[in-house]
Amino acid sequence: MDETVVVSPDWLASRLDEPAVRIVDVRDAWEYDGIGHVPGAVNVPFDSYRDESDVDRGTLPGADAFADLLGDAGIEPDDTIVAYDDTHGVFAARFVLTAIEYGHDDVRLLDGDYSAWNREYETTSDEPDIERTTYEPDPLSPDETPLVGYEAVEDALERDAVFVDTREKDEFEEARLPGALRFDWREVVDEETRRLKPPAELEDLLEDYGITPDREIVLYCNTARRISHTYVVLTALGYENVRFYEGSLTEWLAHDGEVETGPVDT
Structure with a gap:
C-alpha cells in the first residue's frame, strides 16, 4: 500500500510531534470534542467542505472556501495532511479528494478510523493551539484532475x-x-x-x-x-x-x- 496515499496508525503515531504533519478530524464537532480525537488533530467537519447548491458542479466547496478552511485550521500548502473519521474513512477520503483537487500535494488517508486508532493509541479532548495561515489554493488543471x-x-x-x-x-x-x-x-x-x-x-x-x-x-x-x-x-x-x-x-x-x-x- 502506497504510504504517500494511505498511512497506518503506526506511521502516524511515530510522527505526532512533527510540526509539518497536520492531522484533520472530519467528524462533527460534538464527536471531536465529546468523544475525543487523535492528539494534535484539528476539526474540519464534513459538512464544512460540501456544497450541494450547484448540482452541475457536484458537491465541491470551491477553491477559495476550501482554502479558508485550511487557513483557519493553521495548515500550510507544504504540510503533510492525514485525514480520518470514524466511518471506515469514507468521509475523510472525501476530504483527501477535495484537497487533491485544490492542489494540496501531500494529503493522506489514515488506514482505519478513530475507533481503530483508539484500540492501540491514546486520544485526547484537548484542542491544539492553532495559528491561522493564509492558504493559497492551486487547483488542478483540466488535464491534471481525475x-x-x-x-x-x-x-x-x-x-x-x-x-x-x-x-x-x-x-x-x-x-x-x-x-x-x-x-x-x-x-x-x-x-x-x-x-x-x-x-x-x-x-x-x-x-x-x-x-x-x-x-x-x-x-x-x-x-x-x-x-x-x-x-x-x-x-x-x-x-x-x-x-x-x-x-x-x-x-x-x-x-x-x-x-x-x-x-x-x-
Whole structure:
C-alpha cells in the first residue's frame, strides 16, 4: 500500500510531534470534542467542505472556501495532511479528494478510523493551539484532475471503460449507468480490524470484479462521497487510469442521461 496515499496508525503515531504533519478530524464537532480525537488533530467537519447548491458542479466547496478552511485550521500548502473519521474513512477520503483537487500535494488517508486508532493509541479532548495561515489554493488543471463531467462520461460509455457503482444494491437496481457493475465501497474494509484488507487480498477482490489496473475505470455513486474512498484505495494500489465522476448519478439524472434498472444476473 502506497504510504504517500494511505498511512497506518503506526506511521502516524511515530510522527505526532512533527510540526509539518497536520492531522484533520472530519467528524462533527460534538464527536471531536465529546468523544475525543487523535492528539494534535484539528476539526474540519464534513459538512464544512460540501456544497450541494450547484448540482452541475457536484458537491465541491470551491477553491477559495476550501482554502479558508485550511487557513483557519493553521495548515500550510507544504504540510503533510492525514485525514480520518470514524466511518471506515469514507468521509475523510472525501476530504483527501477535495484537497487533491485544490492542489494540496501531500494529503493522506489514515488506514482505519478513530475507533481503530483508539484500540492501540491514546486520544485526547484537548484542542491544539492553532495559528491561522493564509492558504493559497492551486487547483488542478483540466488535464491534471481525475474529475470528469457529464460529457466525458458520455464519451467513456462509448469506450471499453469499466463503470463502477459503489452504492447499495437497492440504489443500483433503482437506476444505474448503462453497463455499470456494482462494487460496494465497504468491501475493501476488514470489519473486525476496521482497517483496509491486505493489498494482495484487495487486488484479488478487485480482479474478481474485473476492476484491474489495465482498464479505464470510471467511478460514480450518488453525490461522490462513497467513490472518494474507492478512488483513494485504487490510487494507493497503483491504479493510474481512474476517473472520478464528481456529479455522479445526481448530475446524470438531471441531464436525463440513459439508465438501466432492475437486478443484474451474477
